[in-house]
Amino acid sequence: MTETMFGIAVAPWARPDIAPPPGWKLGRVVDPFEAFCGPWFEKVGSDGVKRYAFRVDERHINANGVCHGGMLMTFVDAILGVAVWERDPDGFPVTVGQQTSFLKAVRKDDLVEVSPVVLRQGREMIFARGDFFCGDALILSATSLWKCTALKPKS
Amino acid sequence: MTRENLPAGFQPVVPVGFNAYIGPILRDLSRKAGEAGRFRFQPQAHHLNAGHNVHGGLLMTLCDIMLGYTVHEAIPGKLATTATLNTDFVAGVREGELIEGRAEVTRLTRSLVFVSGALSVAGKPVMTASGIWKIIGDRKEGAPA
Numbered sequence: 001m002t003e004t005m006f007g008i009a010v011a012p013w014a015r016p017d018i019a020p021p022p023g024w025k026l027g028r029v030v031d032p033f034e035a036f037c038g039p040w041f042e043k044v045g046s047d048g049v050k051r052y053a054f055r056v057d058e059r060h061i062n063a064n065g066v067c068h069g070g071m072l073m074t075f076v077d078a079i080l081g082v083a084v085w086e087r088d089p090d091g092f093p094v095t096v097g098q099q100t101s102f103l104k105a106v107r108k109d110d111l112v113e114v115s116p117v118v119l120r121q122g123r124e125m126i127f128a129r130g131d132f133f134c135g136d137a138l139i140l141s142a143t144s145l146w147k148c149t150a151l152k153p154k155s
Numbered sequence: 156m157t158r159e160n161l162p163a164g165f166q167p168v169v170p171v172g173f174n175a176y177i178g179p180i181l182r183d184l185s186r187k188a189g190e191a192g193r194f195r196f197q198p199q200a201h202h203l204n205a206g207h208n209v210h211g212g213l214l215m216t217l218c219d220i221m222l223g224y225t226v227h228e229a230i231p232g233k234l235a236t237t238a239t240l241n242t243d244f245v246a247g248v249r250e251g252e253l254i255e256g257r258a259e260v261t262r263l264t265r266s267l268v269f270v271s272g273a274l275s276v277a278g279k280p281v282m283t284a285s286g287i288w289k290i291i292g293d294r295k296e297g298a299p300a
Contacts (some may be wrong), residue, residue, distance in 0.1 A: 008205045030204075033204060058172065060172065061173065062171065062174070074213070077215070100240050105236070152206075
């Protein structure tokens with residue numbers, strides 16, 4: 001039987017050899033592009049809040065030797081998406097806008113962590129935000145706007 | 156895509172790290188000064204989301220690369236990094252559809268570059284993007300443009 005998430009088939013990670021850091025467990029994804037870029041990790045913090053992370057590897061860097069902005073924006077879209085989808089589990093919300101500020105360069109082997117926040121859920125739109133950290137350093141902040149749709153694919 | 160069937164004037168951007176991992180992004184090297192930068196990308200199955208559209212992260216990546224190249228063409232010998240990037244997801248893109256991109260510098264100051272662009276499929280916009288790049292120093296000798 002196919003494993004599902006939000007009623008959609010889970011996509012296998014392209015790099016199942018990359019293990020979660022101590023205290024984290026392997027996340028699951030439904031989008032082939034996220035499976036290609038990840039894995040993502042997840043845990044519930046001591047405050048009861050869900051946290052998500054990925055570790056920067058050689059696939060993710062740019063010509064300057066730091067993590068590519070495109071990879072960071074992909075992780076933003078993926079993880080704010082998890083928080084948004086949990087608010088509309090029967091629908092299929094899609095990103096219509098994302099605003100990303102890159103505060104600090106991220107290097108290979110850094111662990112990028114976030115606790116995504118839903119700012120407002122309307123009937124048709126959901127607003128989300130995330131502050132992304134490497135250790136104690138805030139490295140990226142993003143907001144995104146999602147449109148609620150009924151496009152859910154059959155699994 | 157092989158080198159033999161590259162469209163006239165187009166060459167792949169520097170295949171390093173994430174640029175190489177996601178696949179060939181083509182850049183038009185034949186354009187004249189003052190014209191908007193032109194880019195192309197053909198998405199495959201591993202670039203999609205669960206809704207069978209191209210993932211937003213991939214489209215934002217294309218915008219970051221396209222706007223970044225356009226910024227660096229405007230600041231010869233210098234290095235800049237993305238400070239902010241705003242992206243609007245105007246329409247969905249399906250597997251195999253040819254994505255074309257254009258980008259232009261809006262304003263160049265001593266420390267900042269304002270840049271904007273759009274991705275389109277068959278002449279219809281699929282993503283619009285604007286960003287601010289911070290000039291952080293001089294480019295290392297031999298580093299890619």
